Amino acid sequence: MSGDKTVMKAWTRAQSRLGRRQAMPIVGLGLLSSLVAVGQAWCVAAILARVLVGPAGSGAAGLLGALAALALARGLCLTLGDIVAARAGRAARRRLRDGVLSAILRGGPALLRQQHSAELTALAVDRVEALDGFFARWIPASILWIAAPGLIAVLAAFIQPGSAAIMAACGLAVPVGQALFGIGAAVASRNQFLAMTRLQARFLDRVRGIATIVLAGRTEDEAHRLADAADELRRRTMKVLRVAFLSSASIDCAMVVALVLIALRNGGIVLELHHGAASPALVADATMRGLFVLLLVPEFFVPLRGLALAYQDRAHAAGAASAMAALPDGDAPASAGATAQVDAEGVSVAFEHVTFAWDAARGPVLDDLSFAVPAGQTLILVGASGSGKSTIIEMLLGFVVPGSGRVTIGRADVTSLTPSNLSGLVSWIGQKPVLFAGTLRENILFARPDASAEDLGHALRAAAVDTFVSDLPEGLETRIGEGGFGLSGGQAQRIAIARAYLKNAPLLLLDEPTAHLDPATEADIFASLRGLAQGRTVILASHSASVHEFTGQRLDLGCRHPVPVQGEHEHVG
């Protein structure tokens, strides 16, 4: 838990440093706005003093004009300040989102073993969105709350040092009050924020599993429990808020005290002047000064209030920090010092004494595994789930690095290949190909965006995509993927095969390519895959009974000795 806190603190500090430069224009405009506010207070005080004590008339229009101009300037400052703050928020979010996405790309599918893809998406989208306030409001507010009142107090001190001192004293009382009520409240509010998040997560979880609840006949129970949980949260939250609002009431309190004290003090001064029968000019001057400082009081407290309002933005940041800290950091695992090149002609693959564990506590998935696949041959991986089939394929894709031992492609160590060289060597087809939001054409060209129409046509025919494209509403231009036309499992797999044809890489990795298909479709897809496998080095992980249609070495990860498949189903494809 304390480790968590350190991470959060470090993250918040690092982000504050990065955000501060962007915050400078906001702070500048804020200070300018406070300065204009002082001018406004001066004009209003001058006009009021003139009205109350005289001499009225002369220069009044000028003062009104000046006040109008200052009001416009202030309005402009506020508007610009808001726009600049929004821009700073966007800049920070762009930077953070880029960082998160790059980290996800670096981390690769290994991340998906710990986190659901929806969670990662939420991190890159919603969590980052929620951080807007941290950069747009909290960082500038955390500078302005000292700078702006300081500026106002100094200016007030030139006119009436005594009242400025009252203001400053009341202002200083705010942090003291905050400390008194606030420290407890800050800790409690962080806990409360966590409790809130947990309730939201619980609600979402129950709604997602609503079918299960309904069918178990537990709707009423769960509804009551949900109500109880919400009520419990409310009670706890209110306990926190009772204290937290005290700390913001301390700002109100300080302001009222400052107002009343300054009003009484100036009232006293002016009254005394009246009783002492001072000259009207003297009275007018004293009135003006008094009004001026009085009008400054609310302005003095505006930035303090801003800080209190922005505090929840900070709480949001703390939540996001721990989630982002869980992502892999800057250094990519594989590409360091990658220099080796492998020709894209037929490649061999070898594992030499490879050991790997996803989780040290659970023991290694691969333990001293060795095998070799000569160029153009096929290796079939069999074994129960969790026996390391996917791990082997992920090593060949460069997503995970062996704990010990070596993985070579074409006799070059995989870790020494540049990512672009490596990706040039392999094609990969998994259980369900990911269809990106876009047209069918874009999805196939994903493999090689600059492919010629001829190459595309060849790939479509070879993968038998052309057999169903004509039935689609808009042919190759049909939109598929999220929010588009749904393809059947077999059709989707054909797209993956077309991609692989288009890419034409020497090493083909097949990870349970027919796991979600019914037997008839499975047979079709296997037939296409056999065509694709011609002349390539193939690693096929599958538990399907039809896998014997492939000829090649068979590696049972249960027993760990490569056994050649008996040629009962020799295929010449």
Add this chain to the structure above:
Amino acid sequence: MSDKPGNTPPTGAGGLTPVLRVLSLWRGRAPLLVAGGVLSLLALLAGLVLMRGAGARLAGTASGTLVVGVLLLRVSGVGRVVLRYVERLVTHDAMFRALADVRVWFFRHLAGGAAAGLGFRRAGDLLSRLVSDVEALDGLYLRILVPLAGACLILPFLVLAVLPVDPALAVVVGGLFLTGAFVLPLGAALLGRRQAGALTHRLAGLRIGVLDLVSGLREIRAFGAEGRILSHVRERDARLFEAQARQARLLAVVGGASYLCGQAAVLAVLAAALGVGFGPIPAVRAAGLLFLVVAGFEGIGGLTRAGALAGGISRAAARVISVGAQDGPAVPAGTLPAPAGTDLRFEQVSFRWRADRAPVFDGLTLDIPAGSRVAVLGPSGIGKSTLAALLLKVAAPTSGRILLGGQDLAELDSGSVRRRVAWLSQATHLFADTIRANLLLGRPDATEAELWMALDRAQIGDLVRSMPDRLDTWLGEGGATVSGGQGRRIALARTLLSDAPILILDEPATGLDAETERDFLLTLNAVTTGRTVILIAHRLTGVETLDRIWRLSDGRATAVAA
């Protein structure tokens, strides 16, 4: 997501109707909500009196006539702070209660209506979006209704204070206040509503892009497409930012305009005091009015921002409300308790999920005597899961009938039907909770021994025993902390806890590898003896023991030799 046909609830252009519907859900909380509003108004009033008093006192002393006592100043000062504190506590408390009501209402509605069929069809993303819509409703009371009520109070207070002094000035100040408190927020709401649509749409676009990136990691690496996909997502990001920048500019400009309204009112009062434009007004009153105007306009500062948010909130309200009216055929709520007999019979059952969709079943007839073990096979998408939905009364036949123990399912109470029929599928949800809580969902009164027995029968007991927290081990979201096969066995244990005589096994082993699948099916054979078993699958593995097998095609079932 947003343009996926058939999966999007009516996006509802928003507007007032859904907001009123949400408010009507809060009827029970009305006293508290109103109390919060009244307190907020009192706090505002105290603030107005305080400011007016401060100004008047100063003016009074300056001109030598003391008008306001120190006492009044102090009382209203203390009153303001105390009232503000109490008001914030009460309004927040009321808001939490109201929001909890909406959550529970939403949950009941989703579970009760045809919407359960929606969950049955696993539209997870849609559901998460609805959940965040419920959360968005908290702004409705705190940020819109309460400040709006405040503005309604300040307006007459302000006008009545100025009117006796100078009617023309009252008109000007009142007009400016109306503009700042109502016209500008309304404008912001109207403009914001259009933009809220664009924002939602572009955010969804970004989400799709990111989801593509996350789920396509292997493809991206295999095709070396990191740069391409990243620039693709950046493009979507930039489009979202563009829409946000537009909204931020709108908000800033409207906020600035609202500020200028207040300043114009201040200028008008000062001008009147100086006798410029308006007849000169008494100095002391002018000072009082000035402070009053400043405080009054301060009270409505947040309304423009709230106005711009109103569009989003009313859209959220519309989506939440529309849950009650999800599409899908209605299920008749029966009243009779389920009979003792458990023979099942489908008689000429026809069904379609929506009128514009092709029928799933067309004259389906099946006979499943009590205690028999049957399989219904067919390729994915043919409607095998719909069969489960019909039996569980999540959906009702469009024609024909289903008999349970000789009684029409439509007449039977759905709760009692579901106590007879248990369901296990790959979609069976494991909740982010302890193993114990997940099991107790099957039968809340099960004893510790019964829980272990169920786990043992599902052949997962030893694994759970080896976990450090045993039954209190926390399962992550969707059972993320255990493997697929282990999760399925925990779900099986939960199903076994319920003593329902009919078991529907809907693709119970899909997604497991061959050996795990075989083991799991063997376990199923062993633990389901004596119950009616309806196995729904796209293929058989050969280890299932079955009495009858049907294959589904063209909305009908054909018997296959077992």
